[in-house]
Amino acid sequence: MTVERSDAGAVTADGEATMPPGRVSLAIDATGLMLWPAGKGLAGIPRVESFLVNAALADTDPCVEVVALRPNGKFRPLAPYELDHVAAARISPHRVKRWPGRRTALSQAFQAVRQQPWDKRETDRHLAKTVTNGRKGVAYQATRLLIRAYRLYQRARIRLGSEPDAPGQSPEAKPGLVLISHHVLTQHDRSAVSSAGKLAFLCHDLIPTLRPDLIGAGIGETRFGSYLEQLVRTGAPAFCASDEVGATLTDHMRKAGIAAPVVYRFPMPSILHETASRMSATSRIETSEPFVIYCSTIEVRKNHILLARIWQQALQEGVKLPRLVCAGRWGWMIEPLRAYLKDYPELLRSVTFTGLVSDEELIQYYRSATFGVFPSHIEGWGYGASECLDFGVPVIVSTAPSLIEASGGLMPAVDPNDQAGWYAAIRRMADDHAWRSSLAERIAQNHRPTPASASWAAIKAGLRESASRQQFETAAP
Structure with missing residues (x-):
């Protein structure tokens, strides 16, 4: 029963916020983040997706949802155990879901089976997790087998021509516009996702298409370009x-003979600084031993081998x-x-590989x-x-256009294949205190960290504009 209503929507007796009439829901997909181990440090795309999911969870707007793609190719709100997995900060009160208990959750799982009796085993595994609130073990395995048996029973009734059990009504509405995660963009079958509704996507880069020689040969990478085009x-x-x-995305679509998409530019949030x-x-810490930082996944594209060669060259020349x-x-x-590291083991005395580190x-x-x-x-x-x-912190970047953009054109840039140029720039940065200080001063005068709230506001505004445009186009005769 609705007890309060305003232009922003309604609030039900149990505290649930409802979407105001005429507004299209906007959803952030957490499928990719659900696959990242809980408690592990986030980097790159998972860090951005965590920011998006948690910004949506904290948003009080009832038109904003957080969803995940189910094995049946449909997006649904997160279950309580999934909320626990992805939430890193405050969740808006109306968005908090409590586990209903095993009995009620099992009843809901059976209802889902009746609605979609031909779903696959992956769906049964997900439903078992909702019943056990994400806990693995004997109870989970028993529940999974029970749900599977019930599904086979429903299928048998249908095959035998018996009247199937009443499917019941789904309490979950299909979201209006979903900003899909990178995992859904690259790893899921397009035909399954295309039935999920209106979609938007984060285009982090087009590297699998532009430089396939620098990317693994997984199915998501090899089909990346065609996925984008679809x-x-x-x-x-x-x-x-x-x-x-x-600009690269627009150019790629033009060459493929496809009308360019609407592109929304948003400022990358300074998540770690926040x-x-x-x-x-945030203040500087003075250390007894100077060091150079390179934060990145260690992969061929990131060019760590160039740095290894430079530090080895310095060792051979007696340069510290x-x-x-x-x-x-x-x-x-x-x-x-x-x-290379095996051939030059002494290099590890001056180069440290930390592995994945925490934010702290x-x-x-x-x-x-x-x-x-x-x-x-x-990049x-x-x-x-x-x-x-x-x-x-002053930083030397490569001449990759996005890196120059990310550093505001404020920092020295060297071609990633120019070992001599990098060696000279690193030696100068290490030895020339005045130059290093001038670069730090340039940063202080011209750069400001981007609040996560500003990034979220830009993304949300773009989603809202796109949803309104699509709604208008659908309604047009």
Whole structure:
């Protein structure tokens, strides 16, 4: 029963907010984030998706939802255990869902089976998790088998021509416009996703299409270009953090003979700096040993092998460079780097690979780094470069256009294949205190971290405009 109503929507007796009449719901897809291990440090795309999901969870607007793609190809609101998995901060009260208890959850699972009796085993696994509130173990396995048996029973009734059990009504409404996660963009069958409703997508980059030689050969990478093209053909708008990626996407579609998508540019949020601000941990820390920071997944595209060669060259020439700290998890196509490190084991005395680090550890690195490097061959943005600026750390970047954009054109840039140029720039940055200080001053005068709220406002405004446009086009005769 509705007890209160305003232009913003309604509030039910149990505290649920409802969407105001005439407004289209906007949804952020958390499917990709659900696959990231809880409690593990986030980097790159998962960090951006965590920001989006948590901004939507904290938003009091009843038109905003957080959803995940189910095995049946439909988006549905998150179950309580999924909320627990993805939530990193405050959740708007009307969005909090409590586990209804095993008996009620099992009844709802059976109802879902009756509605979609031909769904696959993956659906049964998801339903079992909703019944056990995400807990694994004997109860989960028993529940999964029970749900599977009930599904087979329903199918048998249908095949035998018996009247199937009444499916009941679904309490979940299909969202109006969904900003899909990178996982849905690259890993799911397009025909399944196309039936899920109106979609929008974050275009982080077009690297799998532009430089397939720098990407693994997984099915998501090899089909990336065709996936994008199918999405754009449906009228899905794109959200890009850099002008470079927006222009590249438009050019790619033009060459493919496809009408360019509507592109919304949003400012990349300074998520880590915002975390540091809440911790009162943004000021510089002086360390006894200078070091250089490179925060990035270790993969062929990021060009760590260039840095390894430079530090090895310095060792051979008797030149003392600051320690190189490579913060990030080990990724793919890094066999040449591993072979190089095996050939020059003494290099590990001056180069440290930290593996995946927590936000707290990464903040400490940025606060105390002498300077940063980012020699990547190609980027959609380059978080490690903009994070250096957020913490006032000078950084040498490659000439990849998005990296120059991410660093505001304020920092020195060197071609990623120019080892001599990088060696000279790193030596100068290490030895020339006056130059390093002038770059730090340039950052202080010209760069400001981007609040997450500003990024969310831009994305939400773009989604709302796109939803309104699509609604108008659908209603037009």
